[in-house]
Amino acid sequence: xxxxxxxxxxxxxxxxxxxxxxxxxxxxxxxxxxxxxxxxxxxxxxxxxxxxxxxxxxxxxxxxxxxxxxxxxxxxxxxxxxxxxxxxxxxxxxxxxxxxxxxxxxxxxxxxxxxxxxxxxxxxxxxxxxxxxxxxxxxxxxxxxxxxxxxxxxxxxxxxxxxxxxxxxxxxxxxxxxxxxxxxxxxxxxxxxxxxxxxxxxxxxxxxxxxxxxxxxxxxxxxxxxxxxxxxxxxxxxxxxxxxxxxxxxxxxxxxxxxxxxxxxxxxxxxxxxxxxxxxxxxxxxxxxxxxxxxxxxxxxxxxxxxxxxxxxxxxxxxxxxxxxxxxxxxxxxxxxxxxxxxxxxxxxxxxxxxxxxxxxxxxxxxxxxxxxxxxxxxxxxxxxxxxxxxxxxxxxxxxxxxxxxxxxxxxxxxxxxxxxxxxxxxxxxxxxxxx
Numbered sequence: 001x002x003x004x005x006x007x008x009x010x011x012x013x014x015x016x017x018x019x020x021x022x023x024x025x026x027x028x029x030x031x032x033x034x035x036x037x038x039x040x041x042x043x044x045x046x047x048x049x050x051x052x053x054x055x056x057x058x059x060x061x062x063x064x065x066x067x068x069x070x071x072x073x074x075x076x077x078x079x080x081x082x083x084x085x086x087x088x089x090x091x092x093x094x095x096x097x098x099x100x101x102x103x104x105x106x107x108x109x110x111x112x113x114x115x116x117x118x119x120x121x122x123x124x125x126x127x128x129x130x131x132x133x134x135x136x137x138x139x140x141x142x143x144x145x146x147x148x149x150x151x152x153x154x155x156x157x158x159x160x161x162x163x164x165x166x167x168x169x170x171x172x173x174x175x176x177x178x179x180x181x182x183x184x185x186x187x188x189x190x191x192x193x194x195x196x197x198x199x200x201x202x203x204x205x206x207x208x209x210x211x212x213x214x215x216x217x218x219x220x221x222x223x224x225x226x227x228x229x230x231x232x233x234x235x236x237x238x239x240x241x242x243x244x245x246x247x248x249x250x251x252x253x254x255x256x257x258x259x260x261x262x263x264x265x266x267x268x269x270x271x272x273x274x275x276x277x278x279x280x281x282x283x284x285x286x287x288x289x290x291x292x293x294x295x296x297x298x299x300x301x302x303x304x305x306x307x308x309x310x311x312x313x314x315x316x317x318x319x320x321x322x323x324x325x326x327x328x329x330x331x332x333x334x335x336x337x338x339x340x341x342x343x344x345x346x347x348x349x350x351x352x353x354x355x356x357x358x359x360x361x362x363x364x365x366x367x368x369x370x371x372x373x374x375x376x377x378x379x380x381x382x383x384x385x386x387x388x389x390x391x392x393x394x395x396x397x398x399x400x401x402x403x404x405x406x407x408x409x410x411x412x413x414x415x416x417x418x419x420x421x422x423x424x425x426x427x428x429x430x431x432x433x434x435x436x
Contacts, residue, residue, distance in 0.1 A: 001066030004030035011221075013278060014271040016058060018197040018224035021207065026219045029191060030067070034118050037062055037192035038070035038184055040125070040177065041108065043078040043100030044089070047245035048107050050235045050257075051196070053309075054223050054272060058194055059120075060111050061275075067192075068118040070184055071108045075101045075126030076176060082202070083170040085158040091169075101126075107244055111308075121188070128183045129176065141179050144212045145205070150174060153201035174205040181206025182213060190218075197222040226272060229264035239345075244309055250341035251306060251314040252321055258302035259295060259322065263288055266297045274304055318342070325413060325421055327391045336408040343411055343423035347371070352427045359426070361400045362389055362414070369422035371414055381416055388415040 004027040011017050020026070029035055039055045041048065048056070059069045078097045081089035092100075105122055112120035151160060153174060159166035181203075184190035193203050203220040210218050226234040235242045242257050243249040261269055267285045274281060288297040299319075307315040321342040323329040331339070349368040351360050360368070366378035366387060379397045381387045387394045389401060390413050401412055412424040 001034060002064075004028075007062070007065045010278075011058075011061070015268065016054075016061075016223050016272065017221050019200050020221035021219050023221075025217070026192070026221070029219065034067050035192055036068045036070060036184075036188050036190045037194060038072055038123075038181075038190050039194045040072040040074055040077070040180060041104055042074040042082060043097055043104045044081060044092075045243075046100050046103055047243040047248050048104055049244060050242045051226065053244065053305075054226060055194065055196065056108055056111050057273060057275075058223055062194075063112060063118060063120060066118060069112055069120045070123055070188060070190055071105075071112060071120060072123045072125060072180060072184070073101050073105050073108070074180075075124045076129035077125060077173065077180070080169055080173050080176065082173050082177075082199070083155040083159055083166060085155050086162070087164045088167060088170060103245075123184070125176070125180050125183070129179070137175070141175060141182075141209070144209055145175055145178070149208075150205075155198075155201070174202050177202040178205035178209040181218070182209050185210050185214065185216075185218060192218065193220045195220075195222055197224050223272075226268070229262055246310060246314070250344070251310040252318040252338060252341040253345055254309065255302045255306045255315070255318040255322060256345060258305055259298045261298050261301070263292050266301065270297060270301055274301060276300075276304070324391070325415075326419065327388070327415070331390050331413060332407055334407075339408055339411060343413070343425075347422040348425060349422065350425045350427050359401050359403075361398060362387060362394050363397055363399075365412070365414060365424050366416065366422075369414055369424065371416045371420055371422045386417050389413070391415070 007030065008017075008023060008027060017023075039059050041052060041055070059071060063069045075097065078101065079091070079094065081091065083089075101124060109122065114120050150171065151157060156166060156171060156174075159170075181190070181193055193206060195203050200222045203222060207218055207220055210216055228234055237253070237257060239253070241249075242254060246254075258269070266288055267281070270276065270281045270284060276284075284297040284300055287294070303315060303319060306318060317335060317338045318341075320329055321334050321338050324331045324334060325342060334342075347369050349365060351365065351368070353359060363375055363378040363382060366372040366381060367375045372378035372381055378387070382394050382397045382399070385393060385395070389399070390405060390407065405412060406426060407413065410426050412426075414422045414424060
């Protein structure tokens with residue numbers, strides 16, 4: 001088992017402890033032997049996202065250090081919703097939440113070990129909440145909460161002072177989360193809760209409840225909310241949130257999110273998300289400073305996390321696609337699904353075939369995709385040697401692709417210079433290439 005000093009020092013070096021109870025007391029508990037700890041995930045969407053991945057990987061780090069994780073999926077709290085600072089959440093129906101509970105459970109399970117000396121356990125707070133009557137909740141749990149303290153929570157306070165106000169339903173969320181910690185303490189001897197820093201008020205609700213009811217002190221620490229160097233929200237792209245579900249964010253888009261990380265952000269991301277050692281991360285940080293154009297740190301992070309989330313086969317496929325798109329691989333060897341997912345991230349123009357089977361010229365397509373501002377600018381790009389079709393330099397301003405150039409029977413990849421890419425899709429490709 002990893003020593004408490006080494007574990008806490010590593011978590012602090014990685015920037016994973018933003019708020020905490022008494023770290024000295026926690027160190028003593030961790031040193032006394034394996035502890036049981038938990039983190040909760042509410043099914044408020046059909047998939048978790050990379051913000052949730054911070055918590056999942058923190059669970060994993062503690063288990064690798066020798067402690068026992070409980071991963072809680074909130075079948076009960078997911079029916080209520082943690083208060084947002086801005087407005088009420090939309091309440092989802094029970095069937096939807098139950099479906100999302102199962103999806104979230106399956107997403108978390110691969111990151112934890114369910115055998116060995118410190119096996120993980122998945123739990124659902126609906127198991128102890130559903131049998132409880134309203135009277136039982138008010139008498140046995142609600143009486144231990146003080147309203148003046150409840151309204152001091154950041155999200156609750158923000159809502160109380162807004163035009164939206166806050167419903168009693170969302171106001172009571174912290175009672176349910178506090179009860180979760182108490183139940184897990186009683187059932188499994190759980191003495192530590194982790195979560196995001198925006199959950200700190202809910203984490204401390206559980207600490208207070210256990211202290212009042214059981215007379216015991218337990219522990220919590222919160223990870224920071226990850227933001228980009230420019231202050232914008234982490235995990236957001238032009239196309240939306242970066243999800244863990246490959247049907248909602250393709251493995252290629254997931255890979256490219258990390259490859260495209262700003263040089264100012266990549267070291268922090270490596271610390272938070274990578275399981276590489278401190279020495280390895282510092283070596284990658286030095287490489288990023290010395291050779292920023294190579295994006296060595298970003299690619300190392302993209303490789304590691306894509307393999308972790310989507311598996312080795314998908315990692316290899318999307319890494320090959322990424323290389324091929326920028327001229328370091330063979331485009332027509334890519335699987336059709338991987339190629340389509342990769343091209344979906346690029347500016348796209350759809351073209352039709354003229355009578356006689358003719359496709360638009362490369363110059364026309366450079367202009368229609370937006371790689372060049374006009375046809376005259378496209379002609380100059382070709383004349384200057386900066387235009388590529390499927391990674392082959394175009395030297396003739398009259399060049400026109402044929403059916404044999406279509407990738408997977410439909411696609412063309414245009415590139416201007418080294419890094420400006422666009423995709424062209426042939427409308428009705430099956431008919432156009434004579435397929436049944």
